[in-house]
Amino acid sequence: MPVDNASLGRHAEPCQQVVKQAIHWLLRLRNNHGNLRLNRQCEQWCAEHYEHELAWQRVQSLQAELSHNLCAVPGAQVAFHTLENSAQGLGRRQALKLLSGALLIGSAAWLVKDTAAWQQWRADYATATGERRGFQLPDGTRIELNTASAVDLHYTAQQRLITLGRGEIIVTCAGSDEGAPSVRPLRVQNRDGIYEPFDARFILRQEDRCTRLSVTRGRVVVHAGGHSFDALAGQSFLVDQSGLRAAPTLDMDAGAWLDGLIVTRNMRLGDFLAEVARYRPGFLNCATDIADLRLSGVFRLEDTDRLLAILPQTLPVQLRYRTRWWVTLERAV
Template sequence: MRDPDEQQHLIEQATQWLVLLRSGQAEARDHLAFQAWRRADPRHEQLCQRLENTLGVFQVPRSQGVDGRVVQRALAAPSGRRRFLQRALLGAGVVVGAGLVGNPMSGLHLGADLSTSTGERQTLNLPDGSQLVLNAQSQADVRFDSQQRVLAWRGGEGLLTVVDESRPFLVRIEGSTVSARSARLLVAERAGQCRVCALAGVLEISSQGGDRVQLRKGHAVNFDRVSIASVELLRPGEGAWVDGLLEVRDSPLSEVVDALRPYRRGVLRLDPAVAGLRVSGLFRLDQSELVFEALARTLPIRVSRHGEYWLSIGAV
């Protein structure tokens, strides 16, 4: 993806946080999640600092000559949100969509080597002939040399087919390393929680703390920066997103909602009171509105929409 597209994607993420934090409905957990997002990537922090300097820590002061109600309307309007933020960044000397040249953020690369935006899936060929399928809102950096091949995972989901056993192929993810030679694997990281599935070949997973796990075909494991869970069998339907599908069998509603988040812009709020409801079915990721309509017909939930960019799911 080109740099301007990457910059727009990052601005869109920041906009979603602005909409939520200025909505009056943000809870303590939302503020904690926002802080976690800021810490997750130096670029997030630097962009937020620029926005804070121009928008007043996400609160526009009247001394800047901008009424807060005007800002709220701009953020709520799909056609005006991005232009509003772009003008704010321009006021700070940040040229959005022009390569960030000649401004205080000129050393900031807003995009990963490989990435997808909201609702986008891509199949990419790597320099060594391996193939990577990226799910929506996923990012990775490629670091290949004559000694080894490294894929630095920055978030989201991917299906990786590794070819050529002459050099190790390493996936760096949340402080852990997944080693493969000739293999096919699913990689996922969302909010610091990781999962790796072996579809073919044998994988070696090592953590920062020195733990090691061997993963054979048909098995998967969850882990984070602190620990590696027990190896388990693959779940039915894992990797169905490659074909644009979501297959769940007696899974919590929260899992369905989390799978749909990368396919929707704006705020998607799930009431914890209904997050544990069990769901089974086969859904199309690209038709999330139809999915929510189907869920509302079969589960004791209410789906409420507040404008184009806010959807809430709660109890009836």
Template sequence: MAARQPLAPAQRDALRSAAQWYALLSSGMQQARDQQRWQQWHDADPLHQQAWQQVEEVRQLVAGVPAEVAVTALQQSRQSRRQVLRQLLVLAGVGAVGWSGARSDLATSLLATHHTGVGEQRALVLADGSQVLLDSQSALDVRFDDQRRLLHLHSGRMLVQTAADVRSRPFWVTCAQGQVEALGTCFSVQADKSFCEVAVLDKAVRIHPAQSSQSLRLEAGQHVRFDPHQLSEPAPSDASTASWRTGNLIAIKRPLGELLEELGRYRHGWLRCDPSITALKVSGAFPLDDTDRALAALESGFDLRIERRSRYWVSVMPKPA
């Protein structure tokens, strides 16, 4: 294997600048002029465009790590994912103790049994015959032993169809917010940083928040959100529930901001909604395998304007009067 050539000073400078831009643009504190300045920087030099593409690739691998840390992994592209992760954790200040025992989202997600990338869905058949459909940007651990069948969803979303077990082992799904006990069923689980959402398509599950004695039996046709401390009231499901499994996102009077946040999980870069239209109610079916077509449908059907600064920076704006 040929030796890897060191980066030229100009390439290092471009990567450093790209990391700084990423840190700003993902901070939530950027302003309109920052977008314009970023576009000018991006278009000014092919090295800037290459550096930004590399930062995007690393961002997809280590989502949630500050860009100034993630960029260092670019210099380790021939190492394994585990080696890159080790260096990232050290650079992030986790240290040796963090590597050996930390339950950081970064470590657990990257080292989980199964992963999906941006826009990817993956069908799994587990050892007991149960089936899982893993949605875009998801990380799942599968832990079966003699006593139980356990899935731990670190992040993202999945649809589970449980199979009967010859050893009668219980089937559990866990996430940071609590546990879901399957009662011979088909159900979906979405794990977010602050909540977990469960929808039952067949039969029932029982939900146990992590830090509450409260539990809930959720029946087919219902969905609920919960955090470690409490459960929301169960609500009836509709055609939009788990519609992602068919490759379409169905919206029924859904706020535009929420819809775009969902579409953003299936595309690279930033998908921004102008604050003045986040509450606009939208209905329709939008393809997840072609989010540009979904955006075009929104633009033509709801009097909106799609502004593309680059393929990685798209804004949905109100159409001028």
């Protein structure tokens, strides 16, 4: 089945059909160990599109998790144990069927867990990987969405609620709602808390284990962990379901992405690449021996390949492109 690159390029995650193709390649390579021709064909398939590469990474990762009891998928461990220890007694088709069933169950669980593409499709406002967009809401409130972000609006006669499903948002209040903010208060909600602004401008960034709140104007009342806290202009906090705590000082400008920039101040290379990776599909990483190198500067986001090409000019590193979407940095030799 031909792959529509224009269509797939709009999504940050591989579709289920591509995941199944990756599983098929894994099964073929597993049962033809040492076949160099088959390995080259798989590498060519991975290079055809970033979704292929990403699906291949995820399926390999899933296999490792299942093999080491790190992923509790019903039936998967039995399948792998049987395949590893009783392969001699299984016919090729039986082994393929057994392993395929385990991987399909696991990949289905992964697809359900990783809902970025689904959230983007169903959200009221959303951005794809690398995309940044601004929206004016019905009450005059302005929201800016960073890369791979999604929000829903719940505006009724009683409330104005913005729900951040994923990603990062800048909210700029339009002032009171027809002179009666207590009648229809504006609130922003995500998994970690509720944020009630008063003539404020603030940034919410939803991370893996917490949410970073940065207030640039006015006051935001944070409701989290069963308590309420005031966050004032110039303050930053980390919020989770236990409450909030002062955020460590960032080594980058929290809101520079609004202007299409990453502005760093003595930032670790490993952290910088993790930030750049948010704006491009595929895999981006560096060797551990250079992760602690530091860099400062202003970097433009519209072309992340060009951005990466600048790094060897200022740091003792070199770029390694396995494919267009799989990039690692190593120490220059």
